Amino acid sequence: xxxxxxxxxxxxxxxxxxxxxxxxxxxxxxxxxxxxxxxxxxxxxxxxxxxxxxxxxxxxxxxxxxxxxxxxxxxxxxxxxxxxxxxxxxxxxxxxxxxxxxxxxxxxxxxxxxxxxxxxxxxxxxxxxxxxxxxxxxxxxxxxxxxxxxxxxxxxxxxxxxxxxxxxxxxxxxxxxxxxxxxxxxxxxxxxxxxxxxxxxxxxxxxxxxxxxxxxxxxxxxxxxxxxxxxxxxxxxxxxxxxxxxxxxxxxxxxxxxxxxxxxxxxxxxxxxxxxxxxxxxxxxxxxxxxxxxxxxxxxxxxxxxxxxxxxxxxxxxxxxxxxxxxxxxxxxxxxxxxxxxxxxxxxxxxxxxxxxxxxxxxxxxxxxxxxxxxxxxxxxxxxxxxxxxxxxxxxxxxxxxxxxxxxxxxxxxxxxxxxxxxxxxxxxxxxxxxxxxxxxxxxxxxxxxxxxxxxxxxxxxxxxxxxxxxxxxxxxxxxxxxxxxxxxxxxxxxxxxxxxxxxxxxxxxxxxxxxxxxxxxxxxxxxxxxxxxxxxxxxxxxxxxxxxxxxxxxxxxxxxxxxxxxxxxxxxxxxxxxxxxxxxxxxxxxxxxxxxxxxxxxxxxxxxxxxxxxxxxxxxxxxxxxxxxxxxxxxxxxxxxxxxxxxxxxxxxxxxxxxxxxxxxxxxxxxxxxxxxxxxxxxxxxxxxxxxxxxxxxxxxxxxxxxxxxxxxxxxxxxxxxxxxxxxxxxxxxxxxxxxxxxxxxxxxxxxxxxxxxxxxxxxxxxxxxxxxxxxxxxxxxxxxxxxxxxxxxxxxxxxxxxxxxxxxxxxxxxxxxxxxxxxxxxxxxxx
RNA sequence: GCCGGGGUGGCGUAAUGGUAGCCGCAGCGGUCUUAAAAACCGCAGUCCCAACGGACGUGUGGGUUCGACUCCCACCCCCGGCACCA
Numbered sequence: 001x002x003x004x005x006x007x008x009x010x011x012x013x014x015x016x017x018x019x020x021x022x023x024x025x026x027x028x029x030x031x032x033x034x035x036x037x038x039x040x041x042x043x044x045x046x047x048x049x050x051x052x053x054x055x056x057x058x059x060x061x062x063x064x065x066x067x068x069x070x071x072x073x074x075x076x077x078x079x080x081x082x083x084x085x086x087x088x089x090x091x092x093x094x095x096x097x098x099x100x101x102x103x104x105x106x107x108x109x110x111x112x113x114x115x116x117x118x119x120x121x122x123x124x125x126x127x128x129x130x131x132x133x134x135x136x137x138x139x140x141x142x143x144x145x146x147x148x149x150x151x152x153x154x155x156x157x158x159x160x161x162x163x164x165x166x167x168x169x170x171x172x173x174x175x176x177x178x179x180x181x182x183x184x185x186x187x188x189x190x191x192x193x194x195x196x197x198x199x200x201x202x203x204x205x206x207x208x209x210x211x212x213x214x215x216x217x218x219x220x221x222x223x224x225x226x227x228x229x230x231x232x233x234x235x236x237x238x239x240x241x242x243x244x245x246x247x248x249x250x251x252x253x254x255x256x257x258x259x260x261x262x263x264x265x266x267x268x269x270x271x272x273x274x275x276x277x278x279x280x281x282x283x284x285x286x287x288x289x290x291x292x293x294x295x296x297x298x299x300x301x302x303x304x305x306x307x308x309x310x311x312x313x314x315x316x317x318x319x320x321x322x323x324x325x326x327x328x329x330x331x332x333x334x335x336x337x338x339x340x341x342x343x344x345x346x347x348x349x350x351x352x353x354x355x356x357x358x359x360x361x362x363x364x365x366x367x368x369x370x371x372x373x374x375x376x377x378x379x380x381x382x383x384x385x386x387x388x389x390x391x392x393x394x395x396x397x398x399x400x401x402x403x404x405x406x407x408x409x410x411x412x413x414x415x416x417x418x419x420x421x422x423x424x425x426x427x428x429x430x431x432x433x434x435x436x437x438x439x440x441x442x443x444x445x446x447x448x449x450x451x452x453x454x455x456x457x458x459x460x461x462x463x464x465x466x467x468x469x470x471x472x473x474x475x476x477x478x479x480x481x482x483x484x485x486x487x488x489x490x491x492x493x494x495x496x497x498x499x500x501x502x503x504x505x506x507x508x509x510x511x512x513x514x515x516x517x518x519x520x521x522x523x524x525x526x527x528x529x530x531x532x533x534x535x536x537x538x539x540x541x542x543x544x545x546x547x548x549x550x551x552x553x554x555x556x557x558x559x560x561x562x563x564x565x566x567x568x569x570x571x572x573x574x575x576x577x578x579x580x581x582x583x584x585x586x587x588x589x590x591x592x593x594x595x596x597x598x599x600x601x602x603x604x605x606x607x608x609x610x611x612x613x614x615x616x617x618x619x620x621x622x623x624x625x626x627x628x629x630x631x632x633x634x635x636x637x638x639x640x641x642x643x644x645x646x647x648x649x650x651x652x653x654x655x656x657x658x659x660x661x662x663x664x665x666x667x668x669x670x671x672x673x674x675x676x677x678x679x680x681x682x683x684x685x686x687x688x689x690x691x692x693x694x695x696x697x698x699x700x701x702x703x704x705x706x707x708x709x710x711x712x713x714x715x716x717x718x719x720x721x722x723x724x725x726x727x728x729x730x731x732x733x734x735x736x737x738x739x740x741x742x743x744x745x746x747x748x749x750x751x752x753x754x755x756x757x758x759x760x761x762x763x764x765x766x767x768x769x770x771x772x773x774x775x776x777x778x779x780x781x782x783x784x785x786x787x788x789x790x791x792x793x794x795x796x797x798x799x800x801x802x803x804x805x806x807x808x809x810x811x812x813x814x815x816x817x818x819x820x821x822x823x824x825x826x827x828x829x830x831x832x833x
Numbered sequence: 834g835c836c837g838g839g840g841u842g843g844c845g846u847a848a849u850g851g852u853a854g855c856c857g858c859a860g861c862g863g864u865c866u867u868a869a870a871a872a873c874c875g876c877a878g879u880c881c882c883a884a885c886g887g888a889c890g891u892g893u894g895g896g897u898u899c900g901a902c903u904c905c906c907a908c909c910c911c912c913g914g915c916a917c918c919a
Contacts, residue, residue, distance in 0.1 A: 244837090245913095245914095248836075249836095252835095252836070252837095252914080252915065253914095255915095257919080274919080275918095276919060277919065331917085354917095355917080356917045356919095357917080357919075358917075360918085361918045361919075362919060365919095368919085369919090374834080374917090375917055376919085378917095440918080440919095441918095442915095442918060563913095599913085601912085636845065636846085638846090641838075648844090648845095648858060648859065649844090651857085651859090652856085652858060653857080655872095656857090658872095662872090701846075701856085702847070702856085704856080704857095705847075705855070705857075708856055708857075709855080709856070712856090715873095773852075775852045777899090780898095780900045780901095781900095782852055817899090818899060820851090820900075822851050826852075826900085828899055828900060829899090830899045830900090
């Protein structure tokens with residue numbers, strides 16, 4: 001699922017030798033006393049032996065499904081971004097566990113897909129063996145991180161035991177009416193002779209692998225009818241507890257526009273239908289534009305213009321296929337030589353075809369209102385077409401897109417535009433039989449066919465007699481055959497077409513010879529349902545158990561990156577809705593809560609091989625330990641904000657964890673329990689409060705800062721450390737540094753495991769200060785301060801402030817016009833002059 | 834172009850409208866050491882001043898307020914998403 005073509009990072013030790021990069025990577029030698037390797041190994045094996053993170057899914061009373069986006073196991077291993085995300089998600093899960101929830105925290109591998117396949121092609125190894133190696137390496141890395149993963153329930157999308165059910169999902173959607181076949185264009189690289197995913201095409205329409213100009217090719221493909229749920233996908237968003245940024249991205253992607261379909265009469269032809277969100281500007285429609293590939297473009301061309309228009313249409317098609325987008329300032333188009341008529345006035349409106357109108361949106365034709373639309377305006381200027389202002393407020397020569405009052409609009413003059421004029425004119429058009437209110441969306445059906453090798457074969461059979469028939473469920477999985485030469489064929493067919501044993505089969509319907517569909521499905525189909533699989537991962541009789549699903553889903557909390565805000569999360573929502581409608585699920589939204597984490601960047605840039613700033617986490621972990629590394633990542637900045645910066649800062653968290661163990665030596669363990677001083681109690685409860693408030697809000701950085709403050713306070717403390725101080729620290733630290741927290745807890749004599757303890761509660765009555773510093777300002781500038789008992793009343797504060805010698809000097813000869821007192825905070829004296 | 838999110842010391846960041854810079858990194862000085870590292874203690878926004886102290890300071894310019902990093906208006910820059918979507 002990870003987007004990531006993350007490439008191999010150079011060793012951080014190599015980089016130390018490179019002077020200009022050294023500032024990111026000055027890793028200090030280790031301190032002596034803290035043996036993180038021993039501590040972390042000890043607890044990881046203890047956790048495993050005792051099954052601490054295995055959840056009895058069918059029995060536990062307070063289920064909490066803590067999900068994080070599963071990684072794509074690249075050849076380079078987990079990168080820092082993965083570690084950051086998993087550390088944050090795990091801290092969340094551990095915190096919830098200590099609130100008393102039974103937290104199920106699974107992880108798996110999203111291992112199919114074009115990235116793996118391309119990488120395998122590049123290095124000349126087979127993806128089957130490559131992925132096995134990568135998964136093993138990922139698993140090792142994940143275990144070292146010390147997250148509370150339940151490894152008894154894991155998934156690997158390339159495992160036939162998993163993709164059997166991905167194929168089942170496809171069949172279920174198909175039978176339920178959510179899958180269909182259609183011809184559509186796919187991106188095609190003429191040099192690599194292969195189909196590309198959209199994201200493999202760069203902004204300049206070149207292939208990301210070879211740089212060739214990408215073209216299009218029309219192929220028959222499978223689509224999933226996500227548009228069946230467009231309105232629901234949009235409407236449900238407002239009720240979901242998701243990061244607002246994520247919801248906004250989905251709203252934009254769905255792209256709802258409300259308007260009307262309008263019919264413009266044409267002499268001696270059927271009317272031309274357009275979609276407009278601004279019917280109120282219809283009196284300003286001075287021309288109309290059809291997309292070059294609109295089905296009626298040639299039909300509506302005057303005979304004497306036909307040759308020129310046909311040539312233009314052909315040229316536009318060539319440019320479109322070649323992926324050559326017009327540059328912004330030029331607006332190519334040509335007149336058709338015929339007119340439509342304004343349905344309200346009968347006025348003639350010339351027809352054009354132009355590339356700026358797209359066939360795929362609305363009706364593929366528009367009424368152009370150059371006075372109030374920038375693109376129409378640009379076209380009008382270029383072809384010297386009339387510009388008629390119909391909404392007041394236009395200044396200068398551009399398009400006025402804003403609001404105003406209707407002018408030049410006959411009986412509608414004076415109405416506010418767009419509203420209420422939009423309603424009124426639409427009603428008039430509807431009344432006259434020229435319009436219908438209408439909503440359009442940008443969302444398109446989901447094409448899932450991939451003419452590639454590394455994915456689950458689509459379980460369909462093409463029979464010359466029966467047509468396209470589904471593979472019977474009992475014949476699943478349709479195994480992906482091991483093909484030595486898995487290079488793309490160059491015909492637009494999948495490499496599977498090379499394998500006659502795979503290709504040739506019999507029709508399950510008539511028993512006659514038939515051929516398998518040789519395409520594989522989109523990797524997003526694999527990940528669209530994996531959260532349903534986890535609780536039932538060990539079941540081979542069903543994709544997901546009904547009871548377990550009822551108990552554990554929808555997912556309580558989902559943590560992931562906003563790079564998947566649209567595709568993965570939208571597809572998952574669609575699949576859930578479809579399965580609900582088909583009676584397989586009792587809910588229609590899969591993720592109750594979703595939080596988007598930020599992105600780790602370095603030197604202001606995304607990590608990438610070309611920038612040479614990819615950091616390999618293993619060396620950090622082996623040198624400083626997973627605990628310090630987790631702490632470091634979460635301490636960098638606010639977890640949910642994009643643009644976290646990574647620097648040399650691991651020293652701080654590493655010192656912090658080392659200091660904890662030294663503090664531990666100062667505890668009077670075993671002997672007399674020390675009473676806690678008022679001062680230490682205050683510091684401790686302040687720390688509890690801060691960490692308790694900040695952790696569930698994902699403000700990990702400030703929670704960690706609060707613990708550092710408390711530790712600093714303890715280090716300054718002379719004499720033995722009260723045991724309760726370290727106990728509290730062990731508990732608060734458990735979500736962040738799970739190994740060290742266990743170690744401290746054990747050495748204090750606590751029962752295994754610290755992760756099964758209850759979270760401490762802050763006592764507010766112990767937190768308040770007895771003495772406070774009250775700042776004395778003159779005209780808002782600090783001039784002196786008072787130290788007084790907390791709660792000293794305003795008049796007393798004012799009296800004391802005015803009595804301060806330094807303040808007296810400032811008052812010299814001036815009149816105090818006003819005094820503003822903020823109790824326990826500030827006294828502000830406002831002087832005249 | 835449109836839509837988000839951001840601009841605070843050398844760096845990452847922190848601040849219910851009430852002492853801007855907490856916490857940490859890097860840096861500098863010291864203690865310890867034969868030495869170095871580690872550890873520990875201290876200094877540290879900029880400018881002026883010997884010092885006391887003062888002026889300036891949260892992207893820029895305005896505004897509201899006794900008081901603005903915080904609220905309002907306009908603009909600039911960075912990051913991310915979408916992009917002839919009618």
